Amino acid sequence: MVQGGYKYHQYQVVGRHVPTEKDSDPTIYRMKLWATDAVRAKSKFWYFLRKLRKVKKANGQILACNEIFERNPTTVKNYGIWVRYQSRTGYHNAYKEYRDTTLNGAVEQMYQEMGSRHRVRSPCIQIIKTATITAAQCKRAATQQLHDSKISFPLTRKMARPTSRKYKTTFKAIRPNVALY
Amino acid sequence: MPFARQVSIGRVALIQFPEAEAGKLVVITDVVSPSAALVDFPGQTRRVVSFKRMALTDFTVEIPRLAKKAVLKKAIEEADVEAKFAKSGWGQKLAKRAAKAAMTDFDRYQAAAQKMKRSSQVRRAFNALKKSAK
Numbered sequence: 481m482v483q484g485g486y487k488y489h490q491y492q493v494v495g496r497h498v499p500t501e502k503d504s505d506p507t508i509y510r511m512k513l514w515a516t517d518a519v520r521a522k523s524k525f526w527y528f529l530r531k532l533r534k535v536k537k538a539n540g541q542i543l544a545c546n547e548i549f550e551r552n553p554t555t556v557k558n559y560g561i562w563v564r565y566q567s568r569t570g571y572h573n574a575y576k577e578y579r580d581t582t583l584n585g586a587v588e589q590m591y592q593e594m595g596s597r598h599r600v601r602s603p604c605i606q607i608i609k610t611a612t613i614t615a616a617q618c619k620r621a622a623t624q625q626l627h628d629s630k631i632s633f634p635l636t637r638k639m640a641r642p643t644s645r646k647y648k649t650t651f652k653a654i655r656p657n658v659a660l661y
Numbered sequence: 662m663p664f665a666r667q668v669s670i671g672r673v674a675l676i677q678f679p680e681a682e683a684g685k686l687v688v689i690t691d692v693v694s695p696s697a698a699l700v701d702f703p704g705q706t707r708r709v710v711s712f713k714r715m716a717l718t719d720f721t722v723e724i725p726r727l728a729k730k731a732v733l734k735k736a737i738e739e740a741d742v743e744a745k746f747a748k749s750g751w752g753q754k755l756a757k758r759a760a761k762a763a764m765t766d767f768d769r770y771q772a773a774a775q776k777m778k779r780s781s782q783v784r785r786a787f788n789a790l791k792k793s794a795k
Contacts, residue, residue, distance in 0.1 A: 554707040555727060556693050579694055581709055629726050631692050634664030635712055644680040660716075 486584040488514040488591065491521035494544040497535045508543065509533065514587050514607055518545050550582040558623055559586035560613045565594060566604040573608070577620040583610060666717040668692065673720040673742050674700065675751075676710065684755065686746060687715070688737065691727050699727070703734040720745060 491513060497506040509529055515521035522545055526537040561576045576593065578586040587607065594600040615627040638660040642648045666672070672689045676682045687700035693709055700715070701707040722736045737743070746752045764772070 554699070556691050556699055581693065581699070626692055626694065629670070632667045632669040633695070634667050635717065636664065638712075638716075641678065641713060643677055643683055 486582075486588055487516060488584060488587050489516070489521075490514055490548040490584060490587075491518060492544070492546050492548055493521055493525035493542060495525055495529065495535075495540055495542040497533075498539055498541050512548065514584075518547070521545055550584065553582050556581055558613050558615060558618050559583060560611050560617070561586065561590050562608040562610070563590065563594070564606045564608055565598070565600045567598065567600060575619075577613070577618055577623045579623050579626060583612070586610070666719060668698065668712065668717065669721065670726050671722045671724045671736075673718045673722060673746070674715040675718060676700075676715050678714040684759075686718075686743065688722050688724065688733060688742075690724065690733070701728075701730070701733055703730060703737065718746060718751070719749070 492510060493513065494508060494510045496508045497503070499506060509532075511525050511528060513521060513524050513528070515524055522542055525542070525545075526540065529540070530536050556579060559578045559580060561578065563574050563576065565572060565574060574594075576590055578589045580586040580589060587610070590607075591602050591605065594605055595602070615624075618624050618627070637658045639656050639658050640660060668689060670689060670691065674687055674689060676685045676687060685702070685705065687702045687705065687710070689698045690701045690707065691699040693699055696713070697709050697711045698715075699707060700710045720740065720742050722733075722740045722742060724733055724736045728736070747756065
């Protein structure tokens with residue numbers, strides 16, 4: 481859940497080679513990818529399709545570009561994301577797990593985590609595959625620890641935060657108290 | 662001192678931020694991560710709220726994980742959460758604060774007039790006692 485909207489949106493882009501005399505009905509390809517907007521999505525579509533088939537934007541046509549929205553944005557799901565990223569020394573594959581209510585949220589988390597943990601910027605990340613995975617299929621301890629119907633934990637560090645932005649000041653007269661349980 | 666209030670499914674919490682939602686009671690129906698939970702309440706949409714934005718109360722409700730609205734409503738009515746919270750010290754304090762903020766100038770005048778009347782009677786009685794004690 482991101483305030484102000486998700487940066488990365490999921491798009492379905494459908495395209496094919498333009499019909500020629502040799503091939504009047506070319507195979508249509510469909511890709512699901514993440515981009516900040518539809519223009520970028522179409523550009524990425526050609527980038528990936530070029531690598532897979534002998535077609536490029538100059539001799540191809542986009543048939544559809546639709547945004548895909550989350551079907552159930554009020555249920556928590558476990559997402560597995562397979563990424564290919566470029567580090568300072570080369571390309572690597574990674575599998576990451578996230579718990580979120582929407583796939584866009586999980587992808588957002590992935591970009592944030594790759595940036596913070598591995599210093600990988602977003603242009604150097606390619607999402608290979610994403611999937612909603614069941615609790616049994618989760619591999620990471622961080623997601624598995626929340627798979628408990630009787631989950632119970634205290635909030636050990638709680639600070640009194642200003643209740644509205646107008647009470648937020650740079651300096652405060654008293655030191656913070658984090659023992660608010 | 663051990664931690665008295667734990668985050669669990671069914672825990673009742675009070676939203677503190679943002680101001681538009683502050684003061685609303687919610688029930689935790691699922692935990693997304695160690696920093697956020699899925700909260701729900703009859704009349705509100707189910708949404709994700711960070712633990713930093715809510716304060717846990719002493720009350721819990723018996724619900725299954727991700728309870729449906731009807732189930733949640735029934736459980737809340739059975740536990741009588743809203744009434745219990747309003748009766749608690751915390752709830753009373755919030756109600757008093759809200760009443761004070763909603764006072765009109767006339768209400769403030771009435772309160773001041775009553776206070777003056779009361780204090781004058783107290784003073785009269787005190788002075789009488791003081792005189793008789795001398």
